[in-house]
Amino acid sequence: xxxxxxxxxxxxxxxxxxxxxxxxxxxxxxxxxxxxxxxxxxxxxxxxxxxxxx
Numbered sequence: 930x931x932x933x934x935x936x937x938x939x940x941x942x943x944x945x946x947x948x949x950x951x952x953x954x955x956x957x958x959x960x961x962x963x964x965x966x967x968x969x970x971x972x973x974x975x976x977x978x979x980x981x982x983x
Contacts, residue, residue, distance in 0.1 A: 948977060 952973075955962050966973050 948974065951977070 952962055962976065963973055966976050969976075971978075
């Protein structure tokens, strides 16, 4: 999305809100985000880092 808009589609606050939304959606669907990240030796908010090229 940001590539199509040359990096200006989402600002930092919107990115953080989107990450929080994804975290909450996973939790509501029964995913234990803390356990998933711990199994991969990551902190909770590092789960999406490899896809965060915004």
